[in-house]
Amino acid sequence: MFLHQLDLTTALRPSLLPEETLLFVQDAVGLYEGKFKIPQYQNGQAYLTSHRACYVDHSEPRRNSVAIHLKDVERHDFYAGFLKSSPKITLYPKPLKQLSSSTPDRSGSPAPAPAPAPSVSATWVCPICSFSNPVPSNFDPAAANVRTPLPPCLACGIKPPLIHVVKAAIAAISNRQPPELPPKYDETSVSAPSKSGTNPNSLVCPRCTFQNHPSLTTCEMCGGALPSPVSKRLEAAQEIGRAESPGPSLSTPLKDMAIESIKFSFRCGGEKIFYERLKNALVQRKWLLQSAPPIPKPRPASGTPDDGFSTPTDATAQDPARNKVVGIAGLERRGLEQRKNNEVMIGSSFEDLEALMTSAKEIIALAEQFASQANLGTNGNSEASALASQSASALGLVTTKDMLGSGSESLYVSELSRNLAEWLTDDTRGILKKEGGIMTLVDLWAVFNRARGGxxxxxxxxxxxxxxxxxxxxxxxxxxxxxxxxxxxxxxxRTDEKTIASLLVWLEMLHTEAPAPDTQWDWEQYGRGVTAQEAAEWFGWSVGVATEELEMAEESGALCREQGLDGVRFWENWLVRLPVETSAT
Amino acid sequence: MTSISSLPASSAPSTTTTTTTTAQDTYIFSPIYSFPPFFTLQPNPITRSSQLQSWSAHIQSYCRAHRLFSISLIDALPTPLFTNATLSRALSLRDAKAVVHWMSTKDGGNRAEWTGRKGDVEAAETEGGRAWIYWRRPEEWAQVIEDWVDRTGQRGTVLTLYEVTESDATRREEFWGMEGELLQRCLGVCVKKGKAQIFGGEGSEGVKFF
Structure with missing residues (x-):
């Protein structure tokens, strides 16, 4: 199944998976299956993410939207266009695994049938940083030559020598006969060294939860089979695939297993950048990263385990030492250790950029921690600023100018518009809700830009x-x-009528409580006047918004005003409700 | 009461004062009078017109109860007419002018009129001077006086203006205490209709209904 159902957000953009990032958007794109146009998929937006290439139809986005997982892409082609024929990018699906032997005739596919198999388990170890990288799925040791494109090391970014990868691939194929043995596993463990006694990569037995040495294939305790790290990685990759919703399947011939290729036809340009980024995405293969082993945790000699990462054995070893110091001295000691730990973390992360990329998560967590500590001193941290400090998590789904092709301003604006709407309606952030369902554009602009993290x-x-x-x-x-x-x-x-109704309900409530003991008017009948500040407080609006809403209600005749020395107060409009007493003549 | 100066102080007998005082005490304000926003002129046109009508009704009924035929805005502002002491709310001079001005227009039913000669009217309006409050229009007053003449069978007899407005005979009538200028106007209406005639010179006019 090459084409997948696509989940859309409220703003009709593809909802991204965790860790997935948006790379590029282009409008006026059509889809071809093989040589033929697919009806109803002829005008839409193409979204390129780190994991998928998506098509969202312009007129019927909910029905006609598909995604192609880049991990299923075998090969891609670029056609520059000629006269009236638009430039196209063709994506060829990988042969399905169960059909792998029966599809040797796939035209133009350079990879022989068994090629996908080694990709599953083969890893090559970077000679520079000793990080174990997966061998590209379409890499065939037999056909490889100097011009075969090789992906750079995921950790250090240096391209490996060809022979190195070929060796790894061959070794993987020859090791496949005893499938229980995770091939090249020793390298993996080498790549994740640990100064402390415990191995963060240790395999937890699924049956008895004993932590086994990673090179073991069966549990030392109960003898049960252990999952190999490679298959773990596979599981994770499959999870990405499965994350999609089991929505209704497409009712077009698209569902056919026999999709030869899918073409994206770019009617308004943007194909070059799309292709460029597609190639990069296929090389980077972010979908594998999710299962990459965590970088080793630096441990200072004083042995202060970070709470989240300390293993049980570690903790027990450390406990007596730690418990000796109590009181203020203990707190100070702990602060010192924390700082030292942070220092090591920052130091190691900024040593080179690639390392920073891989340890991004820890660094972001650290940055957020610093931010929250800095905020602690100032009292003025409102909801909005708390929101802004979650900036790192908000970075995931942003549209930036360089993501969009053909330099078309309107596409940028419309994408930004969707982006904004999505961000606003996101229930987990609840931005609008916190502001009482309404906020000024200026406030929103400020919060949005802060959320973009500068x-x-x-x-x-x-x-x-x-x-x-x-x-x-x-x-x-x-x-x-x-x-x-x-x-x-x-x-x-949210309409004016609803706002007025809620205002009136509130004013109605005020009839039951005496505003002040010496109130002279008949408050049980008239209630009392409210200021914009009170309304802002009650509804959670900003004062400017409250003023405008009250004036809107006044405009509609539901409220009337009283100009006093302390400003304007708004009342239920008894001027209109009470009948005018005509003087009896 | 004297601050309103509705009555010529020289001619006001002591009994008049007592009657007006009791009227003041027993006067019941309309419920809208105790609604605080009543004392702020509303910007919304619909609400505003409703409010102006309420004000007009309030001023007319107040003036009727207190036998006020004209008010001087500046003098009347601190009185209960424009100031609700219990709420400590008051209509500002500008708003009071606006109210009276509205009453003097067609929309307000011509229930008020700035006093003074032609040239002085604008001045009176801008400075918040005197205005007639027509809780009865001059035409209506003419009718009322005519009815009284009919009822008392005084057609054909000559009445002095003093008799009409100040004598004991008319004490129970609504037009008792009416200012001379207004009375002249009302009688003018009758004259125009050919139902009365005014004799005499300045200060000692008489009127005859027929």
Whole structure:
């Protein structure tokens, strides 16, 4: 199955898997199956992510959207276009595993049938950093020559010598006969050394949970079979594939197993960058990274295990030593150890950039920790700033200008628009909810840019344009302009009538509580006046928004105002509700 | 009461003062009078027109109860007419002017009119001067006076203006205490209709209904 059902977000963009990043977007793209156009898949947007190439239809995005997992891609081709024929990028599926022997006739495929097999288990060890890398799936030791493209080492980025990889591949094939033995496993363990006695790579027995040495194939305790690290990796890769929803399958001939190739036809350019990034993505193969072994944890000689990573044995060994120091001295000691640990972590991470990339997670966690510590001192950390400090996690799904092809401003704006809408409606962040369902565009701009963590900031002009596109793109948020010109953002389901109704309900509630002991008017009948500040507090709006909402309600005749020395208060509109007493003449 | 100066102080007998005081005590304000936003002119046109109507009704009924035929805005501002002391809310001079101005327009039913000669009207309006409050329009007053003349069978007799507005005979009538200028106007209406005639010179006019 080459084409997969695609999950879309509320903003009709592909919902990304964990760890997946968006690389490129291009509009006005059509799909071909082999030589033929696929009906209903002729005008849409192509999204290239680190894991997939997706097509989202323009007119019927929910129905006609497909994704191709890059791990299923055997080969890709580029056609530059000629006269009226648009440039195209062709993706050839990998032969299916069960059919592998029966498809030797796949036209133009350089890899012989058994080629996929070694890819599963073969690893080559980088001679420079001794990181064990997977051999490319389409690498065939027999056919390989100097021009065969080789992926660089995932850890240090240096290309291996060809002979090295060939040796590894051959070794893997010859080792396949005893399948229980994880090939090249020793290298893997070498690549993850540990100064302390325990091996972070130790294999946990699925039956008795005993931690076995990684080179063992059966459990020392119970004799049960152990999962090999390679198969673990496979499992993880399969999980990515399975993460998609079991939604209704496509009712077109697309489902056919016999898809020869899928072509993306680029009618409005962008094919070059798309192809460039596609090639990079296929080389980087981020979907494998998820199962890559964690980088070894640096341990200072003083032996302070980070809580999250310390193994049980380690902890017990350390406990007596740690318990000796108590009180303030103990706290100080712990702070010192923590700092030392951080220092080592930062030092090792910035030593070279590749290492930084691999240890990005730890560094981000550290940065967030620093940020939260810095925030602790200042009292002014509102919800919004707390939100902004989650910037690292918000980085996942951003559209930046260089992701988009053909330099078309409108595509950038529309993507930004979707991006924004998605970010706003994301329930886990609940940005709009925290702001009472409505926030000013300026506030949103600030929060959004902060969430982007200081990179690829959006200009106010682009931001406003993007916000104005929500209506056109039928997204679940809308931009609203108050009479004073204030622009606010709110959910589409939120109408003036609803706002007025909620305001009136609130004012109705005020009839039951005496505003002040010396209140002179009949508060049981009239309730009391509210200021914009009170409304802002009650509904969680900003004061500007509250003022505008109250004035909107006044405009509609539901409220009336009272200008006092302490500012304007808004009341239920008894001026209209009470009948005018006509003087009896 | 004197601050409103509705009555010519020289001609006001002591009994008048007592009657008006009791009227003041027993006067019941309309419920809207105790609604604080009533004292802020509303920006919303619909609410505003409703509010102006309420104000007009309030001013008319207040003036009727207190036998006020004209008010001077500046003097009337601190009185209960425009100031609700219990709520400590008051209509500002500007808003009061706006209210009276609205009453003087067609929308307000011509229930008020700035006093003074032609040239002075604008001045009175801008400075918040005096205005007639027509809880009855001059035409209506003419009718009321005519009815009274009919009822008391005084057609054909000559009445002095003093008799009409100040004498004991009219004490129970609504137009008792009416200012001379307004009375002249009302009688002018009757004259125009050919139902009355005014005799005499300045200060000692008489009127005859027929």
């Amino acid at each position: 990179v690829e900031l959006v200009s106010p002009a682009d931001f406003e344009k993007a916000a104005r596109m929500w209506d056109k793109l039928k997204l679940p948020v809308r931009l609203r302009q108050f009479k004073s010109g204030l622009l606010v953002v709110q959910g589409r389901d």
